[in-house]
Each structure stands twice: as structure tokens, then as C-alpha cells.
Amino acid sequence: MDKLVDLSVSGLSKVYGRQSEVKALDDFSLAFPAGQCTVLLGPSGCGKTTVLRSIAGLITPDEGRIMIGDTVAFDHARRTEVPPEERRLGMVFQSYALWPHMTVAENIAYPLLSSGLSKAEIAAKATAMLDWVGLGGIGGRYIHELSGGQQQRISLARAMVGKPRAILFDEPLSNLDARLRERMRMELLALRQKVPFTSIYVTHDQLEAMTLGDRVVVMRAGKIEQAGPPEDVYRRPRTRFAAEFVGIQNLLDGTVRGRTGQVVHVDTALGTLNARGWRDDRAAGARCTVAVRATLLTIEAGAKRADGAGHGRVVRSAFQGSSSIILVDVGGTEIVVECLEEGRQEPGATVAVKPAPNAIFALLDD
Amino acid sequence: MWRRSLSWDQLVLGMICVLTVVMVSYPVVSVVLRSISKDDIGSELTLQWLAALFESGRSRDALINTVIYAAGSSALAMVVGVGLAVVAVRTDMPGGRWIGILAVLPMLVPPFILVIGWIAIADPNAGFVNIIASLAMGSKTTLVNVNTMAGIVWITGLFLTPYVYLLVAAGLSNSDPAVEEAARVSGAGRLRLLATIILPLQRPALLAALLLVLIMSAGDFIIPATVGLKSRIYLLPSLIWQNSNSFPPRPGMAAAQGLLLVAFGLVCIYFQRRALSRGGRFTLLGGKGATTIPFRLGRMRYPLAVVAMVFALSSSVIPMLAVSSMAFMKYWAPYAFTPKNFTLDNFSYILFKYPQVWPSARHSLFLAVLGATVCVLLAIALAWYVIRLRGRLSRVVEYALVLPLGIPGIALGLGILGAWIAIPGGLYGTLWILLLAYVTAHIPIAMQFVGSALHGIHADLEDASRVSGHSWLATLRRIDIPLMRPALLGSWLLIYVVILREISLVILLYNPGTIVLSVGLMDVWSNGFYPELAVYSLLLMVLGLLPVALLWKFARFSAA
Numbered sequence: 026m027d028k029l030v031d032l033s034v035s036g037l038s039k040v041y042g043r044q045s046e047v048k049a050l051d052d053f054s055l056a057f058p059a060g061q062c063t064v065l066l067g068p069s070g071c072g073k074t075t076v077l078r079s080i081a082g083l084i085t086p087d088e089g090r091i092m093i094g095d096t097v098a099f100d101h102a103r104r105t106e107v108p109p110e111e112r113r114l115g116m117v118f119q120s121y122a123l124w125p126h127m128t129v130a131e132n133i134a135y136p137l138l139s140s141g142l143s144k145a146e147i148a149a150k151a152t153a154m155l156d157w158v159g160l161g162g163i164g165g166r167y168i169h170e171l172s173g174g175q176q177q178r179i180s181l182a183r184a185m186v187g188k189p190r191a192i193l194f195d196e197p198l199s200n201l202d203a204r205l206r207e208r209m210r211m212e213l214l215a216l217r218q219k220v221p222f223t224s225i226y227v228t229h230d231q232l233e234a235m236t237l238g239d240r241v242v243v244m245r246a247g248k249i250e251q252a253g254p255p256e257d258v259y260r261r262p263r264t265r266f267a268a269e270f271v272g273i274q275n276l277l278d279g280t281v282r283g284r285t286g287q288v289v290h291v292d293t294a295l296g297t298l299n300a301r302g303w304r305d306d307r308a309a310g311a312r313c314t315v316a317v318r319a320t321l322l323t324i325e326a327g328a329k330r331a332d333g334a335g336h337g338r339v340v341r342s343a344f345q346g347s348s349s350i351i352l353v354d355v356g357g358t359e360i361v362v363e364c365l366e367e368g369r370q371e372p373g374a375t376v377a378v379k380p381a382p383n384a385i386f387a388l389l390d391d
Numbered sequence: 392m393w394r395r396s397l398s399w400d401q402l403v404l405g406m407i408c409v410l411t412v413v414m415v416s417y418p419v420v421s422v423v424l425r426s427i428s429k430d431d432i433g434s435e436l437t438l439q440w441l442a443a444l445f446e447s448g449r450s451r452d453a454l455i456n457t458v459i460y461a462a463g464s465s466a467l468a469m470v471v472g473v474g475l476a477v478v479a480v481r482t483d484m485p486g487g488r489w490i491g492i493l494a495v496l497p498m499l500v501p502p503f504i505l506v507i508g509w510i511a512i513a514d515p516n517a518g519f520v521n522i523i524a525s526l527a528m529g530s531k532t533t534l535v536n537v538n539t540m541a542g543i544v545w546i547t548g549l550f551l552t553p554y555v556y557l558l559v560a561a562g563l564s565n566s567d568p569a570v571e572e573a574a575r576v577s578g579a580g581r582l583r584l585l586a587t588i589i590l591p592l593q594r595p596a597l598l599a600a601l602l603l604v605l606i607m608s609a610g611d612f613i614i615p616a617t618v619g620l621k622s623r624i625y626l627l628p629s630l631i632w633q634n635s636n637s638f639p640p641r642p643g644m645a646a647a648q649g650l651l652l653v654a655f656g657l658v659c660i661y662f663q664r665r666a667l668s669r670g671g672r673f674t675l676l677g678g679k680g681a682t683t684i685p686f687r688l689g690r691m692r693y694p695l696a697v698v699a700m701v702f703a704l705s706s707s708v709i710p711m712l713a714v715s716s717m718a719f720m721k722y723w724a725p726y727a728f729t730p731k732n733f734t735l736d737n738f739s740y741i742l743f744k745y746p747q748v749w750p751s752a753r754h755s756l757f758l759a760v761l762g763a764t765v766c767v768l769l770a771i772a773l774a775w776y777v778i779r780l781r782g783r784l785s786r787v788v789e790y791a792l793v794l795p796l797g798i799p800g801i802a803l804g805l806g807i808l809g810a811w812i813a814i815p816g817g818l819y820g821t822l823w824i825l826l827l828a829y830v831t832a833h834i835p836i837a838m839q840f841v842g843s844a845l846h847g848i849h850a851d852l853e854d855a856s857r858v859s860g861h862s863w864l865a866t867l868r869r870i871d872i873p874l875m876r877p878a879l880l881g882s883w884l885l886i887y888v889v890i891l892r893e894i895s896l897v898i899l900l901y902n903p904g905t906i907v908l909s910v911g912l913m914d915v916w917s918n919g920f921y922p923e924l925a926v927y928s929l930l931l932m933v934l935g936l937l938p939v940a941l942l943w944k945f946a947r948f949s950a951a
């Protein structure tokens with residue numbers, strides 16, 4: 026990579042269609058620091074692709090500004106718009122977007138054609154790139170002769186060969202089967218550690234987001250819901266939406282009892298839980314919501330808790346290999362518990378649900 | 392709100408769109424204006440021509456004849472086309488593949504071959520069939536007669552069969568086998584399956600095919616002007632021609648008759664579009680690559696195969712053989728099938744002595760090559776604008792491009808003539824007006840091929856090229872055009888062949904200096920010497936098939 030540059034977008038808005046009410050992007054601002062991987066995480070339709078394609082120049086936002094390094098790529102107010110071919114970016118598409126009428130080597134060499142290099146230099150670079158993604162020797166084949174994983178790597182090689190200023194990934198792994206996805210995720214991680222490059226990675230898979238992101242941005246309906254390091258987003262989602270999106274199953278209503286430093290004590294159906302949020306303004310007695318990850322709960326058959334809370338009946342349990350999911354009715358609230366040890370509970374059994382020792386849960390803003 | 396300022400590509404393509412819309416729509420306006428003007432467009436308005444449509448006995452007869460002719464030949468084309476499609480695609484009939492190939496062959500064969508071939512077969516005096524019948528009966532017997540309404544309906548019906556076949560066969564081979572299996576499991580027998588499931592599911596394709604052949608038969612010129620005139624069956628297209636070329640010409644009358652064809656064609660095309668757009672309701676995806684179980688014909692297998700083969704052969708191979716044998720005869724008369732009557736003189740006369748043949752061949756090749764090329768290039772520009780840029784004029788372009796499909800050939804020629812004849816020093820009398828007519832008539836075909844090919848290219852493939860540093864023009868050249876090549880080539884070849892044999896469109900537009908091969912046929916026809924006519928039409932066929940034979944491997948001939 027030539028030189029690592031920052032990217033930033035500010036005030037981006039986009040409405041598709043003339044009269045449409047839905048804003049694909051709504052005053053969206055975000056900085057993408059040089060050399061880091063920023064992950065845009067959100068459900069389908071929340072506007073992730075729209076951000077990415079705006080940065081690439083493939084769609085024109087209705088408002089806002091896009092900076093790549095210190096050049097203005099798009100500025101609505103100044104009516105500046107650099108076409109995609111002059112933005113010097115790389116992009117990996119969900120569909121791979123490899124050209125079926127070209128060989129593997131021709132696909133990879135394509136971004137170099139307008140670089141002014143000689144044919145021999147271009148061929149040498151393409152070959153080197155092919156070796157680098159571990160596919161040396163297949164340069165003469167056509168795309169339809171390759172597996173999904175190989176196509177993925179070629180798509181990556183093509184995105185990187187021109188030494189772009191940043192690489193944009195649009196759900197690159199979502200067309201692969203589960204095992205291959207796992208492997209490619211690890212390979213991408215290894216790649217990022219080998220050569221740092223600025224990247225923006227769009228996904229709806231929280232696992233990919235947590236593994237690959239230096240920073241994770243949760244998006245909702247064209248806006249930023251939460252941004253921060255993966256650990257923060259995973260452990261302390263700000264909102265119900267973010268909590269659900271990072272896979273937290275239990276959202277419990279509660280009342281603030283008091284606080285110790287940053288930790289707030291909240292009375293819930295599972296007893297008094299320790300939680301931490303992003304707001305400091307909660308007085309004792311305030312209503313609030315605590316997000317409780319199912320893996321941070323344990324279950325004991327027939328046991329009684331000293332504080333008398335968390336007792337309930339098993340509604341259903343499901344074995345799912347490495348763990349079991351148990352649904353417990355605690356005073357009218359259904360609690361999801363995920364336990365690692367194999368323990369199928371009979372429906373109707375009386376159990377006690379306990380929070381894991383020292384667990385600090387997420388106190389939501391809304 | 393500020394949108395991307397109009398860049399030059401948008402501007403240029405937008406202008407091409409506007410010109411195209413004008414090009415395909417002014418002929419309609421011109422026909423309308425001409426039919427209500429006393430003289431040239433711009434003169435005093437009158438309803439006399441429209442009134443004369445129904446008052447003049449000749450015109451009224453022609454109207455009735457045209458209705459019978461169009462209905463009859465369309466019905467025949469539907470029965471044969473659907474029948475061949477069902478047996479070729481859905482049954483275990485022996486030679487089904489061959490029937491499929493034979494069924495579409497007439498598209499490549501000039502209709503003139505069909506005309507002369509069927510004269511050779513079914514002329515009341517000298518047709519093979521009647522000669523054989525006379526020999527068998529011992530006295531002169533006329534078993535079949537091509538010079539009748541039934542005769543021209545037969546020839547036209549065969550000529551139209553491939554269009555029906557293509558539309559219906561495509562539908563039948565795309566249908567989901569699960570639907571039929573469900574019906575079978577529910578206890579439907581073979582015939583009931585055909586009547587209640589298979590054909591009803593093809594209703595949009597059937598309706599589209601029917602309306603297409605109705606338009607084509609109503610506007611066809613060749614058969615009315617040859618066998619039709621000879622047997623004194625006047626039809627609207629032949630009357631339009633006479634009214635334009637008689638002395639004094641009656642262009643207003645011709646325009647009124649043309650207007651009738653235009654109105655009929657546009658009504659047909661309206662219903663056809665509606666049928667096709669509602670087709671979605673019937674389109675059954677899924678079952679991709681799955682093959683339907685072929686119908687077992689059982690004991691009927693061989694008898695049905697013979698019938699299907701006879702029909703398939705009648706529309707191309709039999710007339711071609713008849714024409715070929717006729718080409719080698721010194722004279723064509725009863726009992727002419729003898730070695731003594733063999734000669735190559737017809738070839739040497741037509742190819743080397745007949746003065747008109749090479750100039751008109753040059754014109755034809757020039758127009759066919761240039762016309763097909765312009766159509767394909769224009770279609771690329773229009774498809775890019777409509778599908779990729781989704782420009783403001785997209786809807787207008789899409790609607791306007793339907794017009795030429797609905798305007799029968801001779802009426803389109805009339806419209807173009809009406810507009811340009813009034814402009815002094817303009818295109819009238821040059822080859823360019825013929826080119827304009829060909830492009831106007833065939834741009835929808837090119838657009839269908841190119842449009843569906845472009846739809847088939849995932850936009851990511853282009854985006855990937857843009858991000859890789861190539862402009863949209865470079866992307867079009869390096870990505871889209873190579874990927875669309877089979878469709879581009881297919882539509883080019885199809886348009887080339889059609890232009891070469893097209894006659895209805897240009898019969899009113901040519902003049903002696905711009906005569907083309909197909910129109911020249913009319914002169915040879917009026918000489919009345921069939922062996923020379925046979926050579927001439929074979930020449931037309933060979934010129935048409937040459938590039939197809941060279942390139943068909945690289946082309947794709949369907950717009951789906």
C-alpha cells in the first residue's frame with residue numbers, strides 16, 4: 026500500500042427514488058482512521074452498502090462530503106464529484122464481480138491496465154499477487170472453473186493489486202458456506218496483521234465484525250446507532266437495537282437501586298444485577314433496561330437462591346451441540362439461558378437462574 | 392435539490408434517445424396527416440379519403456379480403472407453430488430436434504422462395520402436384536391451386552409459423568415440471584394435462600404470438616403483390632402500392648388505407664404488450680435445469696412424426712428444392728422435368744447479363760451491413776441509457792420503441808415517404824431513406840436482444856471495473872461488449888438477413904437509382920419467367936445465409 030490515508034464522510038444523506046420517504050442514509054458522518062479496519066454492522070437494508078458505494082463513487086449522495094486523504098472526493102455544496110475510476114480505491118464485492126470472459130490473470134491485472142506500466146510489468150505484478158493469495162499457477166483458468174473460496178481470493182487480489190488508498194469490503198464472505206467463511210475470516214485477519222491497510226468492511230454478521238474490526242459501527246436506518254471498539258459494542262451495547270443485533274437475548278426491565286462508581290445496581294426479575302451503561306444520570310428508583318447475554322447466566326435444578334429471586338420453571342430446552350439453550354419462565358418473564366455443559370432440562374422442572382459471578386451487564390440508554 | 396450535473400455522456404445519450412423517439416414516431420403522424428389532407432401534408436383538410444375507404448368497392452373488398460387473409464394465415468400459423476412446438480419440445484417424437492430446427496428455418500429463407508416454390512408445386516397448370524395428378528388420372532386434373540385465397544393463406548401461414556414456434560417453444564421449455572407432475576399425481580391424463588395445464592400456462596406466449604402474426608400478415612406485401620395480384624385477390628398492402636404508384640397517384644387514399652393498418656397494428660401491439668407484461672403471473676421459475684418428462688405418444692408416435700415432418704418441410708425444404716430444380720430448367724411448363732430441359736443459362740443470365748443484379752446487390756449489401764450495424768450500435772446506446780443510467784427519457788424510449796413493431800411494414804414505409812417527400816433536397820430518392828426505414832423498423836429487435844443481454848450482466852461487474860480505474864466508456868468496451876457479444880452478433884445477423892429480403896417496407900421508398908435486390912424481384916416477377924426468378928431468389932438466399940453460416944457458432948439467436 027502506498028501511503029495510509031484517512032477517509033471521512035460527513036453529513037451524507039441519500040434517498041432512493043424521487044418521492045420515497047425512506048432515507049437510505051440520514052446525515053451520516055464518520056471518520057475512518059488510516060491503517061484501521063472499520064466495520065459497518067447492521068441488518069439488511071440499514072444503508073451499509075449505500076455508505077460504501079458512496080465512498081467508491083458508484084452512487085451520488087444527495088448531501089454531504091466525502092474526503093479521501095486530503096482530497097475531496099465528493100462535496101455536494103461545492104458540486105465536486107470525482108468519478109470512481111479516479112478515486113484509487115479497491116473493492117471486494119459480495120458477488121465477487123469477477124469477469125467471466127477474462128482469465129484469472131487478466132482479472133487481477135485489470136486495475137493495472139491504465140497505470141502506464143508495460144505489459145511485462147503488469148503480468149509480473151499479477152502473478153506475484155496471485156502467489157500472494159496462495160493461488161499461484163492458476164492464472165490461465167477462467168472464473169467458472171474455480172471454487173467460491175478461490176474466487177473470493179482472486180477478488181481480493183484484484184482489489185489490492187493497484188495499491189489502492191483504501192479497500193472496501195461489501196459482505197465479502199456472505200456467499201461462502203459456513204466452514205469456508207470461518208477460514209476466510211481468519212485469513213483476512215492474518216492478512217491485516219501482515220500488511221496494514223485502511224479498510225471499510227460491511228457485514229451483518231457480528232462474528233465477522235468482532236474479529237476483523239478495529240472499530241465497529243452499528244447502523245440502523247441510515248444512522249449510526251453506536252460506534253466503538255468491538256469489545257465495547259459486544260459487552261456494552263447502547264440501545265435495545267444494538268443489544269439485539271449483537272445477539273443479546275434477554276432485555277430485562279428493572280429499577281435502579283443505587284451505584285458504586287460506574288457500576289449501577291438494578292433490581293430485576295433475576296434479582297439485583299450489576300450493570301454499566303453510557304449515561305451517568307440515573308437516580309435511584311429510575312426505570313431502566315438491562316441487557317443480559319444468555320451465556321452469562323447459569324441454571325441450577327431444584328436449587329434455591331438465598332435472595333429468593335430467579336426461580337422459575339423450564340419451558341423448553343434445546344440441545345445445540347456445544348451448548349444447550351434453556352427457556353425458563355421466571356415470574357412471567359421468559360429468560361433464555363445458554364449453558365455450556367450438556368444439561369437437557371425436563372420441561373416443568375423447577376430451577377433457579379443465576380448471573381455468572383462478577384458479571385457486569387449492559388445498562389441500555391433506551 | 393442538486394443532482395449530478397448533466398455530464399456529457401448523459402447529454403449525448405439523451406439526445407440519441409430524443410432522435411430515436413422522433414424517428415420511430417413521426418411515420419405515424421405522417422400517415423395520419425396525409426390521410427386527412429387533400430394533397431400533400433399542409434394542404435386543406437378533408438375526410439374524403441377516410442370516407443372512400445368504405446365507399447369505394449375495391450377498397451371495401453380489399454378490406455374484407457385482408458381480414459380473411461390475416462385471420463386465415465394467422466390461424467394456420469398458430470396451429471402449425473403450436474403443434475410443432477408441442478411435439479418438438481414436449482414429446483418423445485422421433486426426430487423432435489430436427490423438427491425444431493426445420494420449424495425456424497423459414498426465418499432465414501426469403502419469403503420469395505416460399506412463393507416460387509409453392510408455385511412450382513401447386514400452380515394449376517404446371518405445378519408438380521397437378522402434373523402428377525394429371526398423369527395418374529390420365530386427363531388434366533387440378534388437385535391444388537395456389538392462385539386462390541386458400542393458396543395465399545397457406546403460403547403466408549407457413550411463412551409465419553417460425554415466429555409462433557419460437558415464442559411458444561421458449562415458453563414450453565421453461566415451464567416448471569413440478570406443476571405438471573402435480574397435475575399428473577392428481578390424476579390428469581395426457582390430453583387433459585395438455586388442455587388444462589400446459590397450454591393455459593402458455594396463454595401469454597400464445598396471445599403474443601397470435602398478435603405478432605396478425606400484424607405481420609396484415610402488413611405483408613410480397614404475397615399479396617405476387618400471387619395475390621395474379622389471382623386478382625386485392626389486399627390492403629397491394630392497394631396501397633397501386634394507389635401510390637398509379638397515374639395519377641392517390642397518396643391520400645393510400646394513407647387512409649395505411650392508417651387502417653397502423654390502427655390495427657397498434658391495437659394488436661397494445662394487447663400483445665399487456666399479455667406479455669401479465670405473463671409474470673404465469674411465469675414459473677424454479678425447476679431450473681430440471682427437465683420435464685416427455686409425453687409418450689405411444690402408437691401415434693410414427694404417424695404423428697410424419698405429419699409434423701411434412702409441415703416442417705413444407706415451410707422451407709420442399710419449396711427450396713422446388714425452386715432449386717426450377718432454376719436449372721430451360722423453360723418451366725408441364726412435363727418439363729426432363730434431362731433435355733436442363734440448362735445453366737438462367738444462372739449466367741441473372742448473374743452476369745441481367746443489368747440490374749449487381750448494382751442492386753451492392754445496394755442491398757451496403758444497406759444490410761450498415762443497417763444492422765447502426766441498429767446494434769444504436770441499441771447499445773439506448774439500452775445503456777434506459778437500463779444503466781435510468782435517464783429521464785427511459786419510459787418514453789421504451790414506449791416509443793414499441794411503435795415500429797405495431798406498424799405493418801408497408802404502412803411504415805408510407806409514413807416515412809409522406810414525411811420526406813415534402814422536403815426538397817432531402818433524403819427522398821437516396822439510399823439513406825432506405826437505411827432510415829430499415830433502422831426504424833428493426834431497432835426494436837436489436838433493442839430486445841441488447842436490452843436483455845445488458846439486463847443479464849450483473850451491475851457489480853461494471854462497478855468493479857469503474858473502481859479498478861476504468862471510465863464508463865472503457866468499461867462498456869472491455870466488460871459489457873465482450874460479455875454481450877453473442878447477443879450482439881445474433882441480433883446483427885438477424886437484422887442483416889431480414890433487411891436483405893425485406894420488401895414491404897421499401898417498396899414505396901426506392902427509385903430506379905436505389906433499387907435493392909428484394910425489390911428487383913418484383914421486376915423479374917413481372918417478366919414472368921420463373922426459372923430466372925428462381926435463380927434470383929436463390930442468389931438472395933445465399934447472400935443472406937453466407938454470414939449466418941460463417942458466424943452462427945458465436946451468436947445467440949434469442950432475446951431471452
Ligand SMILES: Nc1ncnc2c1ncn2[C@@H]1O[C@H](COP(=O)(O)OP(=O)(O)O)[C@@H](O)[C@H]1O
Pocket residue numbers: 041042047048049067068069070071072073074075076
Ligand atoms: N437502487 C436502489 N433503489 C431503491 N432503493 C434502494 C436502492 N438501493 C438501496 N435501496 C434502499 O436503501 C436502503 C439501504 O440499502 P443498502 O444500503 O443496500 O442496505 P444494506 O447494504 O445495509 O443492506 C434499503 O431500504 C434499500 O431498500
Ligand SMILES: [Mg+2]
Pocket residue numbers: 070073074075
Ligand atoms: Mg448491502
